[in-house]
Amino acid sequence: MKVRKRRRAPTSPLEKANRKSDQDFIADYLQPGAPGLLPWIREWKHPRTQEDYTVDLVKSNLMQEDEIQACFRLIEETSRSDYENSTTRWTPDSKLKEMRSEGLRYILVRDGDRSVRGFTSLMPTYEEGQPVVYCYEIHLKPDLQGTRLGALLMGFQATVAYNLPPISKVMLTCFLSNTRGLEFYKKAGFVRDDLSPEVRKLRGKMCTPDYVIMSKTISRIRGDETERMPAAACPPMANGGVSKKVAIGREVG
Numbered sequence: 617m618k619v620r621k622r623r624r625a626p627t628s629p630l631e632k633a634n635r636k637s638d639q640d641f642i643a644d645y646l647q648p649g650a651p652g653l654l655p656w657i658r659e660w661k662h663p664r665t666q667e668d669y670t671v672d673l674v675k676s677n678l679m680q681e682d683e684i685q686a687c688f689r690l691i692e693e694t695s696r697s698d699y700e701n702s703t704t705r706w707t708p709d710s711k712l713k714e715m716r717s718e719g720l721r722y723i724l725v726r727d728g729d730r731s732v733r734g735f736t737s738l739m740p741t742y743e744e745g746q747p748v749v750y751c752y753e754i755h756l757k758p759d760l761q762g763t764r765l766g767a768l769l770m771g772f773q774a775t776v777a778y779n780l781p782p783i784s785k786v787m788l789t790c791f792l793s794n795t796r797g798l799e800f801y802k803k804a805g806f807v808r809d810d811l812s813p814e815v816r817k818l819r820g821k822m823c824t825p826d827y828v829i830m831s832k833t834i835s836r837i838r839g840d841e842t843e844r845m846p847a848a849a850c851p852p853m854a855n856g857g858v859s860k861k862v863a864i865g866r867e868v869g
């Protein structure tokens with residue numbers, strides 16, 4: 617007889633969040649919009665064409681293969697040259713492996729034919745002991761760029777961070793060659809994080825990083841008081857999240 621192991625109860629709020637169904641994740645972390653940000657929406661209208669799009673949250677393990685491939689092609693379309701010109705290189709297998717990471721969720725923007733036209737992906741995780749929402753990717757088809765859809769999707773990332781204490785930041789990595797991406801993040805309130813790598817001397821040679829780690833600190837409003845949340849040091853998650861070292865060494869996107 618096969619003895620069934622009992623699943624260990626989640627011990628941290630992040631682990632608990634990562635185990636939730638998409639429906640519960642939306643209800644608990646996306647529905648109550650953070651101050652000044654839009655709560656979760658299921659539909660979005662293109663401001664120039666008036667075309668209707670749907671917005672869905674899907675856990676990586678529930679993504680259809682064609683959806684993963686559509687997201688992959690979008691990364692390739694917008695960012696392949698940045699990868700190719702970096703030390704990371706364009707390595708489809710490792711990118712696809714990362715895209716299927718346990719605990720990663722996708723916010724998919726689809727057109728009337730259900731084709732993926734844009735997405736962002738995120739994971740509540742610990743980064744060098746700090747609880748953060750890590751934004752893994754954000755990519756829009758060219759005809760959806762400059763429509764404030766990017767700002768809306770980044771707003772969802774901030775809303776999850778706001779609704780999931782003890783998270784204090786949204787964090788991401790961006791190639792320094794992606795100057796448009798950097799300007800977009802700066803406009804959204806992101807700054808260089810202390811975890812971002814510095815120029816180092818390695819075997820007598822200066823090594824300049826080709827990416828930057830950026831973050832945005834999330835404040836919580838209580839009544840009319842603004843509470844700046846401390847970046848509490850927490851142990852890495854037992855499971856349900858990428859270990860900090862893996863996350864630091866993750867693909868830049």
Ligand SMILES: CC(C)(COP(=O)(O)OP(=O)(O)OC[C@H]1O[C@@H](n2cnc3c(N)ncnc32)[C@H](O)[C@@H]1OP(=O)(O)O)[C@@H](O)C(=O)NCCC(=O)NCCS
Pocket residue numbers: 694695754755756757760761762763764765766767768789790791794795796797799800803804869
């Ligand atoms: C980066 C990206 C997600 C931004 O989304 P977007 O819908 O084009 O941007 P938005 O229209 O939401 O812009 C939000 C704000 O940022 C500003 N902004 C956007 N790009 C900018 C740029 N290159 N320079 C200055 N400001 C910029 C907008 O003017 C807007 O300002 P506002 O708040 O005053 O209106 C999108 O352009 C994209 O998919 N780019 C290719 C993929 C990519 O580079 N992803 C990032 C990988 S790290």
